[in-house]
Amino acid sequence: MAEMTSMESSPKPLLSLRNINMSFGGISALKNVSFDVLPGEVHCLAGENGSGKSTLIKIVTGVYRPEPGTIIDYDGQTYPHMSPMTAQAAGIQVIWQDLALFPEMTVAENIAFQTVLGSRPRFVHYGHMRDIAVKALARLGVSLDVDLPLKEYAIAQRQIVAIARALVGEAKLVFMDEPTASLTQSETDHLLDIVRNLSAAGVAVVFVSHRLAEVLDISNRLTVLRDGALVGVYPAAGMIQSRITELMTGKTFDHKLRARDVSANPVVLEVQNLSRPGLFEDISFTVRRGETLGITGLLGAGRTELALSLFGMLKPRSGTIRLEGKPVRFSSNRDAIAAGVAYLSEDRLSLGLVQPQSIADNLVVASLGRITSGGFLSDDRKRELVAGWITNLGIRIGRQGDAVSTLSGGNQQRIAIAKWLATDPKLLILDAPTVGVDVGARAGIFEIIAKLADSGLAIILISDEVPEVYFHADRVLHMAEGRIVNRFAPRDCTLRDIEAAVYA
Template structure:
């Protein structure tokens, strides 16, 4: 193992007592493209952030270039030769390519200490030539395409003389042609003996570009191997792993009448021709890759975004929902994906958050009924098992899982007939997840129609009565629960390439 540039051993990381990584091993050689594979929440991002110096591990060793090291800050990690290219490129749009590449490590003129722009520009041109990029060093980054920005990030990594380049979902915003281009660059890096850590949800990409893989699941190391010696089914098996059937509540709810019918719903640039029906007591799962357009469909139904064409029927009656307030009047509730940005008001306490959605119900002639407010918060807080020292506690002081429960309580308090949940268990611990799953089943049993948008395959399979799979803004397949398995769902989500 002489050319092993990096070895991470027994890495552990906890956040407020929640385990994110439990003894993960990871090693990579020079000149290797190494795919880091796992579901959302498996611990890939945490591991990569430890490597980039963003987080400090609670335990474990990192051996880099045959020396035991600690990356105490992103600067230290970068100087050591590790460059991370993030999901959304973190660049300065108003600055030129040269300025972006040399920000933080400007070259100074030795005699007078001033910045030497000419030298930096020449070096930038040399880097761009090396990557065979047709970009002018003076171009402002805001005028570049997403793909070109990624390339500039790669150039920046080279300028830092990076030994390891981390690419976290680099292709999620790229067109097929741009992806091809990125592959070319990755091969170029490989030929220059750089190590590349490649994170992607798209398995066909991993098979195309990676030499070696490591699989994580639930913060644990599952396995590794050469890409050439493994099949897609074996990888999927490792990623999903567990036998899930008994972990989910699996309550067979009586399915009633059609309550929501969506017909040829289209929003140009986001999704097209979306049609489905939802029944009382049904849990309808929406699966797809990040960017498949599921969230956009739900936001359009809830009146947050306007539709281009198509029709929505509730209880058989055609409706035109222009804003969330109208949607709520029709008995809809939408639990958004990002609880901190869209779901909660962090500076308010639990009580105020829970009752904000039903503020008309808890006020009489303009004045708030504080007793009723407390009663309702207690009722739903207990039902959903929010753990807090009091209902007056600020939501920003709660853990992620409890924040999510506050969002759930807030929307269940509106007594919806149709409940749309967008990634309700994203980034929360296993115990809270189980609680959330039980609540979902309980609600379905009460006859509430539920749409469950999730990128976690086990959750979709374990919870849904029916499953709709989306790919690039369109529905590719619909399954009933007995016909669905992880393999055919993933194939549908990846799209036409494999089916």
């Protein structure tokens, strides 16, 4: 059926992959996958972590060699496999998620890197590089000072530099790996404009992502992978995020509204007119015992900054924070933790957990006092405490001494939650708790959150995925540009209402 939709009377594909098989040490990463890209189209490649998306990019760009039997037809030629050089020479470019830029070098050097600096040893002509860079930026309708080091620019401009670099080599096919992950809405809009122009100029663009809501609008087709196999190819028109999720996971999620009325419960947190100019302004809200307050909004809306100031890591300029009625002023997050506030970071890899260290140590790091007796840490107490939480939250681990990095995203997040629960908090702030967690494993996280709320914990759930807060929070705040612009009660509104407000 999948084949049928893609075999309509369409122009000859620019890229056509047939029978790709790829395995690593006997574990199959791609099973008999076929993939087509038409000239000038915008194509989405969707799949969960580990579904084979990045393996596919690496095969097309020559980083990996697929097993024999694969046919790569590209631009009228057939290749048994690619190499990085042939792929680049043939006009295949990738904009990696980490951008792979050089912050200390100038914008011009970054853009002209492949064409000028990447070549064999010779003298550099800075003027030539500057010309290339200015021209490439002009094509995107952007002007930057090409002589400044790249580190002077913010992430959105850096992404533009990465795109400009990809276009220098007369690209015909551009892969964009999770391109909107770190962009705000207006930056995303600008990116989409650029992609539209590229597409109009005949360059094919493939978006690779597990979250495609923003880019579906301008896409032509959608290819979904699951567990290394092709699920199907679909027209993008009329596709919605929930349907993509079903295709990616193979499961149907029937969401039920969790929202309850907890207005009779005592107030745990009361924030009044909290401001930190430039980050957030005039924020007022309350959270009650057993309540889950959702905060949504786009990247850059000031959500994380607000959370950090409740956690004592960012000082507000004015306004008050009251915990159980008492005004508090934290000089560090240690004060906040002592007062019963816990904060699960949005960046699990570099801030949420100490990845190389053991599961047990990560779980107890915030509550060392509990495993201390007579001034010394007790291994037995640590083991007990950890074992207790592992059972309590249903975490699947090998040994307590294994590095956290060996766990799946979902289990890592449970360890991070357990770490904070071990501090016995009154208020738990969860900042994007499902980032990097497979769609299938997210339900488990939300079950835990619901259980915690039922046991009386006050929870702030921050997410830029509107359905998450709609279905799992009791009330929803919408932040934009540092202010609360809307307040929703999921029982009295629809998901569309909130989405319309957020993506307006």
